[in-house]
Amino acid sequence: MPPQTIDDLPTPVLILDRAVLRRNLRRMSDRLRGAGVALRPHLKTAKSIAIGRMAVEGHDGRITVSTLAEARYFAQGGFKDILYGVGIVPSKFAAVTALRRQGIDLRIVTDNLPVARAIADAARNGDTFSVLIEIDSGGGRAGLPWPDLPGLIDIARVLHQAPGVEFAGVMTHAGHSYHESTPEGIAAVAEQERQAVVGAAAALRAAGIPCPIVSAGSTPTAVHSRDFGGLTEMRPGVYVFNDLDQEFIGSCGPNDLALSVLASVIGHYPHRNQLLIDAGALALSKDISAQEFQPKVGYGTIADAPAKDMAVVACSQEHGFVGAADPIPYGNLPVGSRLRVWPNHACITAAAYDRYYVVDSDLDGGKAVVDTYDRINGW
Template sequence: MAAQTLDDLPTPALILDRAILRRNLKRMSERLRNAGVMLRPHLKTAKSIEVGRMAVEGHDGRITVSTLAEARYFADGGFKDILYGVGVVPSKLPAIGELRRRGVNLRVVTDNAAVAKAIADAAKNGDTFSVFIEVDSGGGRAGLPWPELPGLLDIARILHDAPGVELAGVMTHAGHSYHESTPDGIAAVAEQERRAIVGAAEKLRAAGIPCPIVSGGSTPTAMHSRDFTGITEMRPGVYVFNDLDQEYIGSCAPSDLALSVLASVIGHYPHRNQVLVDAGALALSKDISAQEFKPQVGYGTIVDAPAKDMAVIACSQEHGFVGAEEPIPYGNLPIGSRVRILPNHACITAAAYDRYYVVDSELDGGKSVVDVYDRINGW
């Protein structure tokens, strides 16, 4: 049987360029190793054992996930040190305990004293837990607000004093780095991130409470931080694939985007200078993050477009409306022809698919499918 090409695939399909993926992984791996910081990649982007194994190559294997489904999937794949990076609730502690009894060091996160007490109580039944306290370093999503850090010592003492509970350390996610678009701006957020978690760790240690792990996050700060002093690990995620948002932030170059959506042209509409493709909101997502820096990207840009600024400018559920800044040469895009669309946000676009069709631009320009990687979706 002949090897599949992109023309053989059903559309829409999720395409991953292995050559670009490997370059992205190598760049981050070397950057953090040279900085003396451990890499705990956030695999919520890839949700793939194959990508996860490549991401931790040369490191100690620690990873981050965002759902219990991911935790089980990566545990089944042999990963043993897993941070479940979303605030835990007491109802999920039995599932956490079940995985830990399998020999998986599944760690949880909280910023709440009542949850800390629930963890301590659950440990009385024989389960063990490893817990991070989350700090809000400026992103405004979750965590104890820095610099006040209200309740930090109370939460820490509940955890530290509970038999069977390990206070693993402190963590943060500098999500506000996604709104910067210059190296200096991102570096300033990275320094804010560093000061927040290092400050929290120092406060714990001054109170006689150990804080072994000081964990930062975000691809932009991992790429642009100028000082990692006091940080023990970083948890970048989207760097494995990159996307239009990361390109315009300045975390990567246009040639570093490994992920695209393959779509078919299904309609020509010269009266409005548009074509239709069979990749709509469910195939691309309605994330518009990159529009903050370049509105013309719409819901994704067309690879090797035959017209300037060609992008999916509107979406319905299964239709993508493709427009351009100049007249579209319809002869270059006959009905049934294929286009590849670069997503605004790789994590959310990829969540629509159960597999990656893997190509390799260093082998044949990325025309043949060289592998298929599975993904874990849902919760």
């Protein structure tokens, strides 16, 4: 018999609140539709066909992925327009073309002239490609740095002139938006992101090279941008679940967290004002992103905590050390009892699990397991 309530689940386990998920999806969908910008959700966060289908409701179905395993998985789920948003290397061309031969419009990205030439050479052998050039709008991870954009025209011209290659446009990701904690700061990064990618598109068009897709996006910039002019699509991802990091930078509120880890109390240690849970580094991750603005969150905070600032303060592989600012009321949390941990970074935490156990706080307070959603992991 499948689990009836979360009390029947083995721990640690991933819990998804469907009611909160739906509110998060609706909010972003309405915002981008109102801005006249296409939504291409980055499904590296959810990695789930069920959630992906909900995310694109009312939109044209385009999505973003971060691995070829995700691309294959979502293609099997009926998604046709997929952007593989990680710089391509020639050894992966065969996997890309295998999906394209199945009728999947799998788009790839590069910022490298030799790779562009390799794409053109592969296309001469009968393969087809759809390619975007990545622009660095200030995050400093990948892409041609703006405003100099070295090699932009050369790379685009190689792709545009190659038979069998569609030069589809430009894309960027303002990862540095995660280091801002005010709407004004994030809005400034969003404008930098917009100007970089729109400027790249303008430079290409001035050189006589069409640039149909102008793609930007992160959850913070999608939430706080004040001008979407010139963009054709946005690619937010973590908004589907949200997490402590998004809460503390102002992209969501405390009631917008859809994802938690259910853990069991396995030990009491009053002499150090700590208890142990069976969710450690592998169940929660060691991502400390939210500590940039709220150091007391540790590796995740405790939902409905009976003590002030109760959080997972340290992790070993399978143990989480839970501390608090005030004495922990151990009588309220006997060994074997359960608690839920809000993660710092939902994407990394969810990667430890093969499924979501779905509850719905709008139905019964979120105790009954109403569904399970599978997800894809690996590369």
